[in-house]
Amino acid sequence: MSVRIISREDVQKHLSMGACIDLLRPAMVSLARGETLQLPRQILKMDAGHMFGVMPGAMGGTAEFGAKIISVYPENFAKGLQSHQGPVVLFDPETGAMVAMLHAGEITGIRTAAASAVATDALARKNASRLAVLGYGEQAEAHVKAMKEVRDITSVTVWGRSAERCRAFADNIQKHTGIECLPHDSVKSAVRDADIICTTTSAYEPVLMGEDVAPGTHLNVVGSSHAGPAEIDNSLVAKAEFFADHTPFVLAQGAEFLRAKEAGLVDDSHILAEIGEVLDGKHPGRTSDTEITIYKSLGHVVQDLASGWYLYTKSKEQGFGTEAAF
Incomplete structure (x- = not known):
């Protein structure tokens, strides 16, 4: 063999x-x-x-x-x-x-960002063009490339804990894509004008708060792949239209959802559908330009x-x- x-x-x-x-x-x-x-x-x-x-x-x-x-x-x-x-x-x-x-x-590295692109294409506003990325690792770079495949991205903002690495990431993105990419020293300022936000950090406690996200934004929540670390806070989970890559796995290991559920802010019905159900026409996905939509990515075999x-x-x-x- x-x-x-x-x-x-x-x-x-x-x-x-x-x-x-x-x-x-x-x-x-x-x-x-x-x-x-x-x-x-x-x-x-x-x-x-x-x-x-x-x-x-x-x-x-x-x-x-x-x-x-x-x-x-x-x-x-x-x-x-x-x-x-x-x-x-x-x-x-x-x-x-x-x-x-x-x-x-x-x-x-490729399929995680590609899955977010599939979700973004299904859930983000058609005219979404301003991308914010939280984190500056390999998934942050891959997500910029992936978002470009499904939306006309005209600007990128990035936040990370190291100002030096954040600047280096921004310079690299601008050099290789030709898209303006600006580093920010706070999450709030990085996401202020974003149409699409990709969270790709290794944060254990939330770095993105509900009050920071504007109506109409689509989020790909990617960094945490098991119960425990959470990138976004409970209020953001609660006020968003929440979609899963696979519902049973999010109910077992989706940290952001589980924290909001434990706080009594949501129940299992808050997961509106799997992204595959949206693609299959079983759920409409986004129904207005003012909804905040979240795609929770755990990754799947x-x-x-x-x-x-x-x-x-x-x-x-x-x-x-x-x-x-x-």
Whole structure:
């Protein structure tokens, strides 16, 4: 038996943001319809904020299946390393054989932002053009690229705890996109005029408050992927139209929602729909230009499997990747 190894460089080269967005739309619809199979992610919380997670799933009972096995070291970005490291492992649905191992960190970096772009396209106002990003790590950069795919972004503002790194991020974005990007020394000023806000921080306590967000804004809440850390406060959860990537997972691990629920401000019905239900026409999504909409992203294995199987199929057609005996 041989296994195809697809490196970080191959993922970067062959999984464009636009292609990933197109892959995730049907994947999220399948998830919302209950066509996919998955277990809740298993997370080991270790010292120093490190985590080790396993995310198993299948695209259907007779479809491709596999798992993402990944470590999360948030401080790695400052060292020039990815925060998410490990493989996405794919299995052939006909034989059950392992057929591929792909660079999970790079897939995660692309598909997380692509999922936010899918949600933004479904929920943000059509004329939304001003983007605010909280955080300056790899997901912050990926989210700028992703938002450009679904809206005509004319300006970007960014906030982060380190003024120096915030300025460097802004300079890099402006250099590589041609879009004006301005660093801010407060969250309030960074989001004041935003149409779209992406929170991509590692904050444990909320950095964005309900009073800071203007009517009509769409938010992608991305940084916290398990119960505990929360990027936005309870009042913002309560006053927004709240959408999930996958409702059962948000009810179990969506920190911002769980905090607002514990405070008695919302109940489970506050999750209006999964984004796949909006895409599938089962829920209208945004119904006015003044609503604040939130997409809570925890990340889901169907996103990794859809991206991974696309790359595996493409690698066989185009000859990239390395075959290894197993």
